[in-house]
Amino acid sequence: MSRTDERGVLVDLGQERPPLPARARNLSPIVPRASIHGRALVAVVAIMTFLASMTTGTVLLVSASAAEWQSDVASEITIQVRPQTGRDLDRDTAAVTEAMRAQAGIVEVKPFTKDESGKLLEPWLGTGLSMDDLPVPRMIIARVQPGTPLDLGALRARVTQVAPSASVDDHRAWIERMRSMTNATVLAGLGILALVIIATIISVSFATRGAMAANRPIVEVLHFVGAGDRYIANRFLRHFLRLGLEGGVIGGGAAMLVFGFSESIAGWFSGTPVGDQFAALLGTFSLRPSGYVVLAVQAVLIGAITAVASRQTLFATLNDVD
Amino acid sequence: MVRFENVGLRYGLGPEVLRDLNFQIPAHSFQFLTGPSGAGKTSLLRLLFLSHRPTRGLVNLFGHDISQLGKDEIADLRKRIGIVLQDFRLLDHMTTYENVALPFRVMGRSESSYRKEVIDLLKWVGLGERMDALPPILSGGEKQRAAIARAVISRPQLLLADEPTGSVDPTLGRRLLRLFIELNKSGTAVIIATHDIALMDQYEARRFVLHQGRLHVYE
Numbered sequence: 001m002s003r004t005d006e007r008g009v010l011v012d013l014g015q016e017r018p019p020l021p022a023r024a025r026n027l028s029p030i031v032p033r034a035s036i037h038g039r040a041l042v043a044v045v046a047i048m049t050f051l052a053s054m055t056t057g058t059v060l061l062v063s064a065s066a067a068e069w070q071s072d073v074a075s076e077i078t079i080q081v082r083p084q085t086g087r088d089l090d091r092d093t094a095a096v097t098e099a100m101r102a103q104a105g106i107v108e109v110k111p112f113t114k115d116e117s118g119k120l121l122e123p124w125l126g127t128g129l130s131m132d133d134l135p136v137p138r139m140i141i142a143r144v145q146p147g148t149p150l151d152l153g154a155l156r157a158r159v160t161q162v163a164p165s166a167s168v169d170d171h172r173a174w175i176e177r178m179r180s181m182t183n184a185t186v187l188a189g190l191g192i193l194a195l196v197i198i199a200t201i202i203s204v205s206f207a208t209r210g211a212m213a214a215n216r217p218i219v220e221v222l223h224f225v226g227a228g229d230r231y232i233a234n235r236f237l238r239h240f241l242r243l244g245l246e247g248g249v250i251g252g253g254a255a256m257l258v259f260g261f262s263e264s265i266a267g268w269f270s271g272t273p274v275g276d277q278f279a280a281l282l283g284t285f286s287l288r289p290s291g292y293v294v295l296a297v298q299a300v301l302i303g304a305i306t307a308v309a310s311r312q313t314l315f316a317t318l319n320d321v322d
Numbered sequence: 323m324v325r326f327e328n329v330g331l332r333y334g335l336g337p338e339v340l341r342d343l344n345f346q347i348p349a350h351s352f353q354f355l356t357g358p359s360g361a362g363k364t365s366l367l368r369l370l371f372l373s374h375r376p377t378r379g380l381v382n383l384f385g386h387d388i389s390q391l392g393k394d395e396i397a398d399l400r401k402r403i404g405i406v407l408q409d410f411r412l413l414d415h416m417t418t419y420e421n422v423a424l425p426f427r428v429m430g431r432s433e434s435s436y437r438k439e440v441i442d443l444l445k446w447v448g449l450g451e452r453m454d455a456l457p458p459i460l461s462g463g464e465k466q467r468a469a470i471a472r473a474v475i476s477r478p479q480l481l482l483a484d485e486p487t488g489s490v491d492p493t494l495g496r497r498l499l500r501l502f503i504e505l506n507k508s509g510t511a512v513i514i515a516t517h518d519i520a521l522m523d524q525y526e527a528r529r530f531v532l533h534q535g536r537l538h539v540y541e
Contacts, residue, residue: 024419024441024453026433032415221411223373225425225472226401228394 030222031215031239038243041207041306045247046254048200049302052193053255053295059189060291066182070175077106077150077170079140084165092163093138099162100140103155105148112139200302201309208240208313219318229318236314237307244306252299259287259295323349323480323511324370329379331365339365341535343379347513349479352506354522355515357532363515364408366532367482370513371405372396384479401429404473404510406483410465412457418468419444419453425476440475447471447501462489470498474505481505483514487521495521 079096083089093111100109112120117136144150156168212219215236222232263286269275287295324347331340339362347353355363368374369381372388381388383399391399412421420427422444426436444453447467457465466489473481483502487495499521506512513530516522522529529540 024417024437026420026423026427028416028420030424030427217411218413221413221424222428223397223400224371224405224407224411225428226397226403226476227428228397230394231397231428 029239030235031218033239033242038211038239041204041211041240041243042247042250044203044207045200045244045302045306046251048196048203049248049251049299050255051251052196052200052298052302053252054258055189055192055196056298057255057259057287057291057295059186059193060287060294062185062189063182064288064291066178066185070178070182075144075146077142077144077155077168079142079159080137080167080169081140081163082137082165082167083135087163087165089138092165093140095162096140096159096166099158100142103142103150103158105145105150106142107145108143110141110143112141114138197302197305201305204240204244204306204309205313208310209317211240212236212314212317229315232318233311233314237311240310240314241303241307244310245300245303247306248299248301248303251302252295256292256295259291263287323347323384325380325382326369327380327382329369329376329381331362331369331374332377338377339535340369340376340532340537343537345530345537345539347480347511349511350506350509351528352503352512352525353514353528353530355513355530355532356517356519356522359517361532362535363532364484366537367405367484367513367515370480370482371403372400401425401476402479404476404478404481406466406469406473406481406486408485408488410457410469412460412465412468412472414457417454417456418449418460418464421457421468422471422475424472429476436475443471443475463491463494466490466494466498470501474501474510477508478510481510481512483512485516486514487516487518492520496524499524 079100081089081093081096084092097109097111100106114136117138120139121136150170152168152170159166159168219232222235266275266286324345326343326345329340329343330338332338343366355366357363365374369376370383372383375388384402386395386399388396388399412418413424416424419440423433423436423440426440427433441450441453444450447470449464449467449471452460452464452468455464457468460468466486470483470486473483481502486502487498490498495518502512502514503525514521531538531540
């Protein structure tokens, strides 16, 4: 067939129609970008990524704070010297302090005075109470050099030798409880994360099915012009990967903003009683740069999961179309 | 080029809509396919286009027994067939140019290698000034010509057209027939399914008449 100008046009449209500037370029994507189903998919992925990021961020915060508490507490030993009839509490406290200072691996020993011990009880007993009338034990805090193995049995024997009413607590039981609680929190977080990801995959599959149903005419036309399933699937996969990443960036970005904002709020309240209590419980409430990197990677991962889930649905749908 | 032997087609558990079809379509041939509504013209075109598989019999296309072909091989064979459907099936989000260029795009060819060819064909079918228009604003006749241009742009060996003049006036119908005849002269085997007796009377060609699922060939 010759398609030369001398053959003329098949249909003369006349001269009344002004010639259009012929852009005549392939500018449109094969799968249209904006559609209701596409927006729905972005919204689903954004919400799921936000929830997953909040879960991951919270788990990271709890783990980091728990690790901080554990390291603080594990490096301390508390000795309690109880008042005992017939013994001088001040002398016993001084003897224990000396014994502790002589112990290898102890870097700092801080005995609490009578007044300081009273202050510790103020939140419960109030102010203005005479401590002379109460059998208030004395506390001695010893800081252990990190990494030093300490023979707690020998230490205990030595302390009770100089002060029979003294007891030594290395907080082991408390640390164990803390570790269990942290592990449980991390496991619960991972469980929620798994549920969020499963829900994401299911939602994405349904959204993909909806989008494919809406784009069925495109699939049919592509078949008509000789496109194979792989070609069609790749076009849609690219489309869904972009939508997934878009949703991932929106959801992950929103979660990062929330954590950044919370960090700022914690900073504003720093120094106030509320802020101090909060800081004592959750540390600095800072995700640290590595936490933000984890959230970013997770957002990309959810975008990729969206694409993989879409791909599975795509091939199933293409089989139906055939 | 196409050989049907004892071909039958039924949908699900229903009765056979096509029965005992035996015919051949040689290369460079021209034929009309006609028959009353519901006789199975579109089903036969779909068999020829490989979008349906026969429930019995042998369909041999371009030397391949289609029952032995996988999905990818069928997709490759479809690249050698052009099809024009009654409802045009243009993609509304693409311009006329993009719709017509789609087969080349699917083949993975670079745009520079086919741009001139697409523009020339669009001018030839009278759509030179509608290249950047989207299908929703095209008239029925313009859509029809765009669909035909898309079907023939890759110079298929076999062209199937389902009621190609159904939505155009007789004058434009005659012009479209001229286009099919030109294509046929350039080497494409053409099958036009139509109800339009007047159209068939304009050109001496083999007629396939479908009646109650059976095919009668009039040379």
